[in-house]
Amino acid sequence: MNEFPQVLTIAGTDSGGGAGVMADLKTMQMRHVFGTAVVVAVTAQNTLGVQDFMAMPPKLVDEQCASLATDLKIRACKTGMLADAEHVHCVVENLKRYDFGPLTVDPVMIAKGGAALLAEDAIATVRDELVPLATVVTPNLPEAEKLTATTITDQAGMVRTGHALQRLGAKNVMIKGGHGDDPAMANDFVLLADGSAFWLAAPRTDTVRTHGTGDTLSACITAELATGHSVADAIKTAKAYVTGTIQETIQVGHGHGPLNHWAALSEAVTVHDA
Numbered sequence: 001m002n003e004f005p006q007v008l009t010i011a012g013t014d015s016g017g018g019a020g021v022m023a024d025l026k027t028m029q030m031r032h033v034f035g036t037a038v039v040v041a042v043t044a045q046n047t048l049g050v051q052d053f054m055a056m057p058p059k060l061v062d063e064q065c066a067s068l069a070t071d072l073k074i075r076a077c078k079t080g081m082l083a084d085a086e087h088v089h090c091v092v093e094n095l096k097r098y099d100f101g102p103l104t105v106d107p108v109m110i111a112k113g114g115a116a117l118l119a120e121d122a123i124a125t126v127r128d129e130l131v132p133l134a135t136v137v138t139p140n141l142p143e144a145e146k147l148t149a150t151t152i153t154d155q156a157g158m159v160r161t162g163h164a165l166q167r168l169g170a171k172n173v174m175i176k177g178g179h180g181d182d183p184a185m186a187n188d189f190v191l192l193a194d195g196s197a198f199w200l201a202a203p204r205t206d207t208v209r210t211h212g213t214g215d216t217l218s219a220c221i222t223a224e225l226a227t228g229h230s231v232a233d234a235i236k237t238a239k240a241y242v243t244g245t246i247q248e249t250i251q252v253g254h255g256h257g258p259l260n261h262w263a264a265l266s267e268a269v270t271v272h273d274a
């Protein structure tokens with residue numbers, strides 16, 4: 001019997017089921033890989049926001065990683081909410097200790113409702129210790145600005161910042177344009193390890209139900225890498241998947257609702273040379 005591809009998310013939970021570990025596992029299931037999770041923090045969260053959170057003792061993060069490494073064969077891994085510098089460092093040590101395959105770093109900082117999911121003084125630890133380990137780093141616009149101490153005002157700024165993130169050590173970079181001000185399009189910039197670059201363009205859906213977009217995208221990249229796809233193809237599939245989950249709306253909760261993880265890949269995404 002062939003070994004079934006096993007993948008890992010190292011992140012925080014979302015009691016509301018829309019983001020974090022919950023979104024990651026739903027995405028992995030839909031992309032036909034076996035999802036596992038190392039929980040770094042537990043949030044009390046719903047579609048209205050993050051009410052509270054607590055980080056796990058670092059020793060328990062170590063133990064979760066050891067449990068997986070001594071039994072499963074993890075083929076690809078992602079990181080999400082890591083809470084503070086101590087936990088970022090702890091995760092980095094585990095990523096160096098064990099072979100969890102290609103790493104997608106979603107440098108989660110602030111939830112859409114405004115709650116800080118990463119302490120401000122941990123941004124430097126993410127930049128200096130975690131980003132250099134990344135096969136792919138997937139910041140949104142504010143995260144890319146914080147990691148590179150720049151301001152992005154247009155597409156040229158996204159390109160410049162992509163190169164700056166590569167200089168920090170990330171092999172491949174995807175800067176997500178969901179927070180951009182184009183009312184018609186949600187365009188992401190991709191810079192690959194070989195220096196080639198492209199844009200992924202999708203129509204912007206006019207909806208408040210975008211909770212967990214970044215998690216879903218990075219979990220899908222992780223799943224695709226685990227099943228042997230190239231970084232470029234993994235990123236394209238992930239964009240098509242997240243676009244579909246936004247377009248095929250479901251009604252859950254009273255605020256920023258979750259995505260529809262049952263959605264099909266959207267055919268509305270186009271690829272353009274950068």
Ligand SMILES: Nc1ncnc2c1ncn2[C@@H]1O[C@H](COP(=O)(O)OP(=O)(O)O)[C@@H](O)[C@H]1O
Pocket residue numbers: 139140141176177178179186187188202203204205206207210212213214215217239242243246
């Ligand atoms: N309203 C929307 N319509 C279509 N695509 C969107 C929309 N909002 C975000 N996206 C896409 O979802 C993905 C996640 O982006 P973004 O929301 O910027 O990340 P994050 O959730 O980390 O803040 C990107 O591919 C982005 O272009």
Ligand SMILES: Cc1ncc(COP(=O)(O)OP(=O)(O)O)c(N)n1
Pocket residue numbers: 011012013014019020021043045080081108110111112113117210211212213214215216256
């Ligand atoms: C536990 C947890 N992790 C990550 C996030 C942020 O998720 P994201 O995909 O960036 O979506 P929004 O928070 O922006 O809706 C989270 N909220 N909780």
